[in-house]
Amino acid sequence: MPPRAKPSFLPDPFYSRVAGREKRILGDLFGLRNFGANLTHLRPGAESALLHRHSKQDEFIYVLEGEPTLVTDRGEVLLGPGMCAGFPAQGIAHQLVNRTDREVVYLEIGDRTPGDEGTYPRDDLKAMLDPEGRWVFTHKDGRPYQPRSDP
Known part of the structure; x- marks a missing residue:
């Protein structure tokens, strides 16, 4: 399974904080719809995500190699x-x-419960899962972020 083509869907200025993360989306490989499973690699200095919590989704991690904090x-x-x-x-x-x-x-x-939202206590960011299963990011006051201009 190759790594996900786009390392992150986060808008600027948050994208760079997870740039050292590489995900292999195993659940999609098998057509799983009720939950997702990812094999994730973090390079030295990388973050898995911004500090966050979900409104509906449960998450579980199991460390295979290394010593993350x-x-x-x-x-x-x-x-x-x-x-x-x-x-x-x-x-x-x-x-x-x-x-x-x-x-x-x-x-x-993690599960794929429709209508999930992500909150980020340390950052001006809110995430909402749209009906197609894609994350939409806004400022906490609801203003949209400008789309990323990927190279």
Whole structure:
């Protein structure tokens, strides 16, 4: 399975923060519709996502290689191979950050509940899942972000 062609759908100025993330969308490979499964690689210094929480989606991660730092709105925990974490909808905000000099590899699984929204406590960003299953990003006050001009 090749990596996802577009590394992120986040608008500027957030796109660069996840530029060191590479996802292989395994769930789509098998036609899964109720949940997604991704094999994700984080280069040194990369973030898995912005600190966020979902309104309807549960998420689960399982670390395969490396030592990512799990950052939440309640603190931080260093994870290692064989460790996992789960994030119920409307629960704590979370992200993984690779603060090491080695690549991190983990499996992430999340459901695909329609109408999900993402909130970002540290950033002026809100995400809404549209009827076609695509994320639409706005400022917290509802103003749209300018579309990215990908090279």
